[in-house]
Amino acid sequence: MTSPADEIGTWRTIVKTHRFDQDQELAEMHYLNVKRGDEFIENMEWLPPWKPSAGQQLVPSQVWFIPIAAAAGTVALYYMFNEHRVVFLSIKSLHA
Secondary structure: OOOOOHOOOOOOOOEEEEHHHHHHHHHHHHHHHHHHHHHHHHHHOOOHOOOOOOOOOOOOOEEEEEEEOOEHHHHHHHHEEOOOOEEEEEEEEEEO
16 A cells, blocks of 8 residues: 555655766767757656656665666666655666
8 A cells, every 4th residue: 555645646846966967968968869868858757756656666775766768778767755855866777
């Protein structure tokens, strides 16, 4: 059973770390089609704020990730969350 904090429709504020911003720039240059990179990132950002437990937890940590197919392979969005916000930590290629 999910907690009320994890119900769909409970929007959380997105906080992006400096590391995430750096990784995003690299991802757009190396893993993604640069022209569509921003759109790709925006599209992958909608799930964690609505349903963060849809990802996979890196046990025993509080870090979660969502693998996402991209033009040049699979990338993963790493994040943490609580009842009020989702913190995007990193985005990395799973084939590096």
